[in-house]
Amino acid sequence: MTIARNDGRPVAGPCRSRMLAGMTAPRTSRSLSLTDMGLLLFLGAVWGGAFLFFRVAAPEVGAIWTAEIRLAIGATVLLAFAGRRALAVVRTRFRDFLIVGATFSALPFSLLAFASLTLPAGFGALLNASTPLFTALLGVAFLSQSLSPRMIGGLAAGVVAVFVLVGWSPMEPGPGLFSAVVAALGAATSYAFAGTYVRRRLHDVGGLELGTGQLAFGAVVLLPFAIASGAPGMPSPAGVASLLGVGVISTALAWPIFFRVLSRTTPTVASTVTFIVPAFAILWGGLFLAEPVGPELVAGFGLILVSLALVLGLRLPTPAFAARWRTRPAAAAA
Secondary structure: OOOEOOOOOEOOHHHHHHHHHHHHOOOOOOOOOHHHHHHHHHHHHHHHHHHHHHHHHHHHHOHHHHHHHHHHHHHHHHHHHHHHHHHHHHOOOHHHHHHHHHHHHHHHHHHHHHHHOOOOHHHHHHHHOOHHHHHHHHHHHHOOOOOOHHHHHHHHHHHHHHHHHHHOOOOOOOHHHHHHHHHHHHHHHHHHHHHHHHHHHOOOOOHHHHHHHHHHHHHHHHHHHHHHOOOOOOOOHHHHHHHHHHHHHHHHOHHHHHHHHHHHOOHHHHHOHHHHHHHHHHHHHHHHOOOOOOHHHHHHHHHHHHHHHHHHOOOOOOHHHHHHHHHOOHHHHO
16 A cells, blocks of 8 residues: 655655554544543443342352343343344454454353352452453553553552452462452453454444444353353342343443443553442442451452552642632532
8 A cells, every 4th residue: 555645755664654553543532531430430330230240140040141141131132222233233344243242241251250159249340350451461562552650550559459359368268269260360351352352443333333242242152151051040039130130230231331431542441440340349249248348358449449540640639729629610610
């Protein structure tokens, strides 16, 4: 491909590379707007609830069947709203949707459901908060993103948080705990790969269509594995409510919103929603399952907050900023 200047002369070398990159790379914003931050907080609440729903449903139905039912419910709801539009997009991007369906839903949902058989809701959510660590590394490797010293410090704090959680946990060490932790970290890695892949290959697809396609493909991919695992267990009324909650609220409602934020920011910034999820997972687990909040959760969550502030570049208001805010007109403040 030859690129010419306005005067007709061809462009070569680094200039040509930069122009080609500008023509193919999606435009993103590395900072969060107030709207996007509000959406991330909402996602943190409903995805924190997903760990609660998993803790109730997975022991009754089975881990893989819980993930499959979640996908089937979420896909059915979204197909009712955007089935025709999603089908038009999927026809031309079949392989991309197959990969995203497997890595953004089928695999991580199954791994998190399996981990929830052993780990409390807050513990599993805090391990899943390692997603931005893997996302940032993949962004550097495949999206030509750079890591500032501040972001490196934030990611390092996230790594320390994982070690604090695992090393300070009151649960009995053993193969069960080890496999659950590996499953939770495996889900985080899968999310990181999927978020990077979506930002690179499906950035031009709308959030509703993308959420519909990836959930439908995820349900299809996971169904043979669910059947091979045996018949699902019979859920209690609480189990049925949990399956409906995780399928409708934590999946059908949440994923199009997440893809909207992902399309407006970067994979690393969007994935920091996993830093917000643990707060709500700990809250919901304490309120509804009476799960204890031990010192390892407090210390791990504190490190997660430090990591969030560094990765997102959040700063505390200075006295001068506070004074300016107090003197702003009421209409502007509103």
